[in-house]
Amino acid sequence: xxxxxxxxxxxxxxxxxxxxxxxxxxxxxxxxxxxxxxxxxxxxxxxxxxxxxxxxxxxxxxxxxxxxxxxxxxxxxxxxxxxxxxxxxxxxxxxxxxxxxxxxxxxxxxxxxxxxxxxxxxxxxxxxxxxxxxxxxxxxxxxxxxxxxxxxxxxxxxxxxxxxxxxxxxxxxxxxxxxxxxxxxxxxxxxxxxxxxxxxxxxxxxxxxxxxxxxxxxxxxxxxxxxxxxxxxxxxxxxxxxxxxxxxxxxxxxxxxxxxx
Amino acid sequence: xxxxxxxxxxxxxxxxxxxxxxxxxxxxxxxxxxxxxxxxxxxxxxxxxxxxxxxxxxxxxxxxxxxxxxxxxxxxxxxxxxxxxxxxxxxxxxxxxxxxxxxxxxxxxxxxxxxxxxxxxxxxxxxxxxxxxxxxxxxxxxxxxxxxxxxxxxxxxxxxxxxxxxxxxxxxxxxxxxxxxxxxxxxxxxxxxxxxxxxxxxxxxxxxxxxxxxxxxxxxxxxxxxxxxxxxxxxxxxxxxxxxxxxxxxxxxxxxxxxxxxxxxxxxxxxxxxxxxxxxxxxxxxxxxxxxxxxxxxxxxxxxxxxxxxxxxxxxxxxxxxxxxxxxxxxxxxxxxxxxxxxxxxxxxxxxxxxxxxxxxxxxxxxxxxxxxxxxxxxxxxxxxxxxxxxxxxxxxxxxxxxxxxxxxxxxxxxxxxxxxxxxxxxxxxxxxxxxxxxxxxxxxxxxxxxxxxxxxxxxxxxxxxxxxxxxxxxxxxxxxxxxxxxxxxxxxxxxxxxxxxxxxxxxxxxxxxxxxxxxxxxxxxxxxxxxxxxxxxxxxxxxxxxxxxxxxxxxxxxxxxxxxxxxxxxxxxxxxxxxxxxxxxxxxxxxxxxxxxxxxxxxxxxxxxxxxxxxxxxxxxxxxxxxxxxxxxx
Numbered sequence: 001x002x003x004x005x006x007x008x009x010x011x012x013x014x015x016x017x018x019x020x021x022x023x024x025x026x027x028x029x030x031x032x033x034x035x036x037x038x039x040x041x042x043x044x045x046x047x048x049x050x051x052x053x054x055x056x057x058x059x060x061x062x063x064x065x066x067x068x069x070x071x072x073x074x075x076x077x078x079x080x081x082x083x084x085x086x087x088x089x090x091x092x093x094x095x096x097x098x099x100x101x102x103x104x105x106x107x108x109x110x111x112x113x114x115x116x117x118x119x120x121x122x123x124x125x126x127x128x129x130x131x132x133x134x135x136x137x138x139x140x141x142x143x144x145x146x147x148x149x150x151x152x153x154x155x156x157x158x159x160x161x162x163x164x165x166x167x168x169x170x171x172x173x174x175x176x177x178x179x180x181x182x183x184x185x186x187x188x189x190x191x192x193x194x195x196x197x198x199x200x201x202x203x204x205x206x207x208x209x210x211x212x213x214x215x216x217x218x219x220x221x222x223x224x225x226x227x228x229x230x231x232x233x234x235x236x237x238x239x240x241x242x243x244x245x246x247x248x249x250x251x252x253x254x255x256x257x258x259x260x261x
Numbered sequence: 262x263x264x265x266x267x268x269x270x271x272x273x274x275x276x277x278x279x280x281x282x283x284x285x286x287x288x289x290x291x292x293x294x295x296x297x298x299x300x301x302x303x304x305x306x307x308x309x310x311x312x313x314x315x316x317x318x319x320x321x322x323x324x325x326x327x328x329x330x331x332x333x334x335x336x337x338x339x340x341x342x343x344x345x346x347x348x349x350x351x352x353x354x355x356x357x358x359x360x361x362x363x364x365x366x367x368x369x370x371x372x373x374x375x376x377x378x379x380x381x382x383x384x385x386x387x388x389x390x391x392x393x394x395x396x397x398x399x400x401x402x403x404x405x406x407x408x409x410x411x412x413x414x415x416x417x418x419x420x421x422x423x424x425x426x427x428x429x430x431x432x433x434x435x436x437x438x439x440x441x442x443x444x445x446x447x448x449x450x451x452x453x454x455x456x457x458x459x460x461x462x463x464x465x466x467x468x469x470x471x472x473x474x475x476x477x478x479x480x481x482x483x484x485x486x487x488x489x490x491x492x493x494x495x496x497x498x499x500x501x502x503x504x505x506x507x508x509x510x511x512x513x514x515x516x517x518x519x520x521x522x523x524x525x526x527x528x529x530x531x532x533x534x535x536x537x538x539x540x541x542x543x544x545x546x547x548x549x550x551x552x553x554x555x556x557x558x559x560x561x562x563x564x565x566x567x568x569x570x571x572x573x574x575x576x577x578x579x580x581x582x583x584x585x586x587x588x589x590x591x592x593x594x595x596x597x598x599x600x601x602x603x604x605x606x607x608x609x610x611x612x613x614x615x616x617x618x619x620x621x622x623x624x625x626x627x628x629x630x631x632x633x634x635x636x637x638x639x640x641x642x643x644x645x646x647x648x649x650x651x652x653x654x655x656x657x658x659x660x661x662x663x664x665x666x667x668x669x670x671x672x673x674x675x676x677x678x679x680x681x682x683x684x685x686x687x688x689x690x691x692x693x694x695x696x697x698x699x700x701x702x703x704x705x706x707x708x709x710x711x712x713x714x715x716x717x718x719x720x721x722x723x724x725x726x727x728x729x730x731x732x733x734x735x736x737x738x739x740x741x742x743x744x745x746x747x748x749x750x751x752x753x754x755x756x757x758x759x760x761x762x763x764x765x766x767x768x769x770x771x772x773x774x775x776x777x778x779x780x781x782x783x784x785x786x787x788x789x790x791x792x793x794x795x796x797x798x799x800x801x802x803x804x805x806x807x808x809x810x811x812x813x814x815x816x817x818x819x820x821x822x823x824x825x826x827x828x829x830x831x832x833x834x835x836x837x838x839x840x841x842x843x844x845x846x847x848x849x850x851x852x853x854x855x856x857x858x859x860x861x862x863x864x865x866x867x868x869x870x871x872x873x874x875x876x877x878x879x880x881x882x883x884x885x886x887x888x889x890x891x892x893x894x895x896x
Contacts, residue, residue, distance in 0.1 A: 129433030137390035144401025
């Protein structure tokens with residue numbers, strides 16, 4: 001295959017970016033999308049030019065590092081697929097493919113296609129866990145959990161934190177991301193004691209980071225490489241309202257930890 | 262030489278309790294005055310950082326990723342072992358211990374492995390309490406499966422995403438401590454040097470990967486939880502960032518490196534389909550519970566697999582190892598796959614793979630059953646290979662996967678450098694010459710949640726806090742070393758890319774120090790590595806500067822360390838004149854079966870860095886009081 005990749009280049013957050021065209025030839029349909037970027041980068045280095053900065057790590061669709069807006073769609077054209085698992089057989093010879101970073105106010109560009117997704121970590125740090133000290137857990141089979149509940153919790157827990165949902169949303173909302181964690185932990189009996197506090201704290205943290213609100217476009221679920229269902233956002237809203245009705249059972253302000261470099 | 266391993270007194274079953282009873286304790290007030298640096302935030306690092314913070318220590322945690330959730334623990338598919346005996350099939354701590362010792366081919370410490378088995382159940386309790394959604398039965402209780410070579414069902418799992426769920430549990434525990442202020446998290450920070458003061462570990466030098474800023478960090482102890490080095494083979498199942506740099510830098514500062522040649526090749530991975538392929542994706546070993554490995558009996562059989570009748574298929578693992586069949590251990594399975602491919606009976610475009618077939622399992626259990634268990638793995642295979650494994654058998658081949666070798670540690674998980682602790686895959690301790698399936702997650706979490714947080718207190722109680730400042734000359738020197746290396750990499754400006762030099766190194770290692778090794782191959786590899794290393798420093802091209810995000814520079818630094826470490830790996834493989842576990846020396850075999858030499862090699866080999874001179878090899882004798890040394894026979 002012969003292709004042209006039209007890639008967003010931006011040296012840093014402080015300077016303006018621009019698109020550059022990179023023709024590449026002799027690509028087999030068995031190449032992954034990232035292997036094409038590797039080829040372009042090796043060529044650039046051979047010509048003493050700086051390669052395109054982009055993020056990836058596991059290349060098996062689970063670490064959530066890879067991103068990329070490919071022809072306007074997060075993770076490219078194939079449903080339920082991360083960019084690292086996208087193969088060139090899904091493109092056609094001669095195609096021009098536009099590659100951009102995931103932009104939102106809460107996830108600014110660092111360089112080229114690399115964005116800062118630390119806002120997602122800060123939301124998780126606010127309350128995205130069950131508070132249990134090492135050593136205090138009872139035997140694992142003490143509390144039975146119905147299989148259907150455990151399976152539903154697993155589906156929600158399979159979020160990889162890539163941020164495609166935010167990139168796809170016209171409001172740059174992180175509600176699918178937050179809903180996934182809230183659902184995972186609220187479905188399990190172990191998550192019950194902190195259920196109200198958790199949802200309130202996470203929603204406050206989400207708002208503080210500058211993410212938008214959901215206005216039912218459902219683009220998030222369509223872009224999600226792990227097929228997290230959009231119905232979880234309804235559950236998030238329900239959990240939030242429920243927590244509001246119950247009041248501030250934990251009391252005190254929801255404070256926030258510092259995040260080091 | 263090797264310091265005492267501090268194996269506690271008493272019977273095997275009492276050793277860990279005896280150790281805990283004899284540890285010196287710190288008062289809560291004193292714990293708050295002690296600080297710990299944890300490098301790496303995967304399963305081992307995150308669980309250790311969280312637990313130490315819960316105990317009151319001040320923790321600084323470092324990851325080169327943008328988030329701790331990206332650590333490669335996230336990709337572990339199959340499961341985690343624990344001797345809970347929930348299925349009532351006769352499991353016990355002793356059986357898990359024996360299986361692990363035997364799986365490691367009697368090259369690990371009895372005391373460590375028994376402790377691992379004892380702790381295994383606590384890990385499951387902890388993870389369930391954190392909300393890890395393990396697979397469950399309809400009655401609501403936890404489900405177990407048999408996994409890679411085990412005759413009992415003791416593996417807990419969360420579909421094919423067990424590592425992800427366990428890591429997110431540890432990440433949550435650490436997040437809670439970050440929120441409470443006990444852990445300070447430093448993301449996009451790569452450790453470049455270990456800093457010692459009067460022989461004790463007292464800090465690290467990091468580079469901020471976004472700003473390029475070099476920073477100094479000090480603490481009363483340093484914990485390395487930086488994972489394994491399979492990427493030395495270039496293509497492996499590891500994530501791209503996995504590297505040897507942190508533990509290799511520590512080795513150059515005096516830490517002993519144990520058994521570097523013990524590297525596991527995983528039998529079931531997606532084979533190389535084209536030259537520029539960058540990744541060998543693992544297909545979970547659990548697939549071997551229901552999939553059967555075979556090749557055509559006839560060389561170069563052109564027929565579609567479904568058109569080859571049963572009698573003309575060679576189910577080679579079932580034939581050679583009838584007791585364990587398709588569940589034979591990883592090293593044996595990998596070598597047998599290589600054997601049948603070397604005989605010319607490999608399948609696929611490159612003739613370098615074998616079939617993993619689910620036809621009989623689908624006929625026996627039905628499509629739904631297989632879909633329920635392996636659905637996501639089948640989808641993954643279809644995504645990558647563009648073939649439907651429900652209709653055509655998968656094609657698989659072995660790939661570099663896990664490294665049993667790592668920094669030497671004693672029973673307290675402390676290296677020979679006081680104050681330097683090493684946990685998870687980065688240490689050498691519990692897997693001997695070969696790791697059993699579903700035991701990496703177990704070891705990482707045992708180290709992080711239950712062992713290190715206890716033993717590190719003993720070190721603090723014994724050693725007075727040393728007054729130290731960041732402007733101490735030891736930090737000046739270490740920072741200069743780190744900066745000099747970066748400048749040197751940028752100054753070469755040669756004609757070869759880092760990736761191409763890495764590929765060449767990987768080729769040498771895969772063919773000479775991979776599944777099968779010989780004196781001749783290893784000697785030739787050492788020569789080739791030395792030449793390639795010279796070539797690297799003459800011709801590597803690192804574009805850009807050191808003052809911003811520069812992924813080429815990061816990669817070059819890691820490959821530069823691989824170039825040195827590769828030689829140590831080959832020297833270790835050369836010195837170990839026996840075949841054991843994953844280490845197969847062609848000269849030492851009985852009819853293609855590994856021949857161990859307990860007389861001469863029942864020991865851990867630990868290497869000390871000696872600058873320009875050759876590294877020095879030390880031995881820690883392994884005593885077996887409980888497990889009976891026997892030939893591993895899976896036939």
